[in-house]
Amino acid sequence: MPAKPLPPTDPWTEPYWTAARQGKLLIQRCKTCHHYVFYPRLVCPHCGADALAWVEATGKGVIYTYSVVTNNPPSAFMADLPFVIAVVQLAEGVRMMANIVDCDSAALHCDMPVEVTFEARSDEITLPQFRPQR
Amino acid sequence: MGTFKGQVAIVGIGEVPTGRFPERSAIYCAVKAAQLAIADAGLHKDDIDTVIPTTALYNAKFNTDLVTGRIVEELGLRVRNNLQLFAGGATSAIMLKVAAGLISTGVSDAILFVHADKLGSGVSGQEGIDLFSTAGISKEWEVPYGLHYSAVAGLITQRTMYETATTAEQLASVCVSNRKWAQLNPLAMFRKPLSIEKVLNSKILSSPLHAYESNMLADGGAAFIVTSAQRARTLSERPAYLLGEGSRVTHFALSQEPDMTRFGYAAAAADAYAMAGLSPADIDLAELYDSYPIFQLIALEELGLCARGEAGSFVLAGHTWPGGKLPMTTNGGMLSQGHTGAGGGISILIEAARQLMGKAGERQVPNARFAIETATGGTYVDAHVTLLGNEIP
Incomplete structure (x- = not known):
């Protein structure tokens, strides 16, 4: 079974x-138009300015949508079955893909409050993940 | 925005059976489909001046052959241009727009569009899942979380069920509707009867998506020819004119889609209806891109063919079946004809033309004048709406 995929990194995503x-979960905020931005960009997708600053997110959010994967996943995720994949909307308004961990998958629902947690996938890469708010 | 209304038309179509055919090569599919389309148009091969193959995903080397003119040489064509055009599942819609641009400016007169792929037998089932767990999915922000296409459909279906009260039974009925049409389509991969119970009793892949609500990767080949409306009238009594089109690109990474229950269809459809001078009430046929049932339901609503939240009950009531008041995805779609890559959407476009040209055989929709068609690529990143008709309103 192949190892679980690691994200490629770039100089501007390194922080x-x-x-x-x-x-810590960092997101960006535009110094010109003040919109929050996720995922990390080179240019503000709202106003086009080249002035994105890093800010620490509250780490709180809600599940916009989710899916419990029980069959036919990518090879690298076969051993994880069943697992939950979700789009989380952070309190800052931006959305990100993540897994919902430490949860009863039968109790999940859209708009359920969640909070960030972290999964070390390699020495270099730790993935932000989410779990039901405690 | 300019208008293409009534300037170009599809005059010839060709397709080989979709399914798993290990002994059948992709180039055979490309050449046979092209040959069928040229003959169907009533053209001679030397009439074609531009060849536009799309991308074959199963094999990069075969794809490079297409880029570098293999179809031109295999068919002995005498063309000025050979180029590749690819927008994933939205390729069909992009092809028509490019045809309209090239033909209305006089760059081309008769364009042959070709697709061939071998995703059914050229890659294993798991290789197909793995291929599509990185194709069009963000390597940085989504691949590490295990996103793949069943999960993409699961996420979108979940949110739409939450917001609109669409039911599992209604979603399953979309698969049944598509299958009823595929039973009348000799080119389709799956032609055995399908029931709602069978769909709902199939295993869950990524909740709430059932196995029978997932498309199946397949081998196939399809081709069509576009020419000017003026020339089309000399070739065919009922060419399929391009009447209107509209589109929006709304995301790359799925998590960045502002509204997973709507996408960009409403704005795209408004542009298309305005260009064509048509409204939802004029539509005889809805050739909607499926790949998963939720996308047909979203399109029915966003295109104004059903009210928000009512597409599921509309399909469950049988209105989209053979004999229904709004025939939908009449080739069976990727859920039943099979998903050939970029060809899945091309087959749906060809089906729209086939119906309008009166060549749909056993599944011919009587008196069909105007068809609306959708196409979308990647993780449903773009919404393309095309209006076609066998007359120019």
Whole structure:
């Protein structure tokens, strides 16, 4: 079975991954138009300005939508079955893909409150994940 | 925005059976489909001046052959241009727009579009899942979480059920509707009767998506020819004119889609209806891109063919079946004809033309004048709406 995939990193996303290793979820905020931005970009997708600053997210959010994967996943995820994949809407308004972990999958629902947690996938890469708010 | 209304038409179509055919090569599919389309148009091969193959996903080397003119040489064509055009599942819609541009500016007169792929037997089932767990899915922000196409459909279906009260039975009925049409389509991969119970009793892949609500990767080949409306009238009594089109690109990474229950269809449809001078009440046929049942339901609503939240009960009531008031995806779609890659959407476009040209045989919808068609690529990143008719309103 292939190892679970690691995200490619870029110089401008490095602060995000460094923070994740330290248990912090960073997102960006445009200094010109003040919109929050996820995923990390080179340019603000709202106003086009080249002025994105890093801010620590609250780490709280709700499940916009989710799916419990029980069959036919990518090879690298076969051993994880069943697992939950979700789109989480952070309190700041931005959305991100993540797994919902430490949960009863039968109790999940859209708009359910969740909070960030972290999964170390390699020495370099820690993935932000989410679990039901406690 | 300019208008293409009534300027070009599809005059010839060709398709080989969709399914798993290990002994049948992809180039055979490409050449046979092209040959059928040229003959169907009543053209001679030397009339074609531009060949536009799309991408074959199963094999990069075969794809490079298509880029570098293999179809031109295999068919002995005398063309000025050979180029590849690919927008994933939205390729069909992009092809028509490019045809309209090239033909209305005089760059081309008769364009042959070709697709051939071997995703059914050229890759294993697991290789297909793995291929599509990275194709069009963000390597940084989504692949590491195990996103793949069943999960994409699961996520979108879950949110739509939550917001609109669409039921599992209604979703299953979309698969049944598609199958009823495929039973009348000799080119389709799956032609045995299908029931709602059978869909709902199949295993869950990614909740709430059942196995029978997932398309099946397949081998296939399809081709069509577009020319000017003026020339089309000399070739065919009922060509399929391009009447209107509209489109929106709304995301790359699925998590960035602002509304997973709507996408960009409403705005795209408004543009298409305005260009064509048609409204939802004029539509005889809804050739809607499926790949998963939720996308036909979303399209029915966003295109104005059903009210929000009512598409599921509309399909469950049988209105989209053979004999129904709004025939939908009459080739059986990717759920029943099979998913050939970029060809899945091309087959749906060809089916729209086939119906309008009166060539649909046992499944011919009587007196069909105007068809609406959708196409979308990747994780449903774009919404394309095309209006076709066998007359120009």
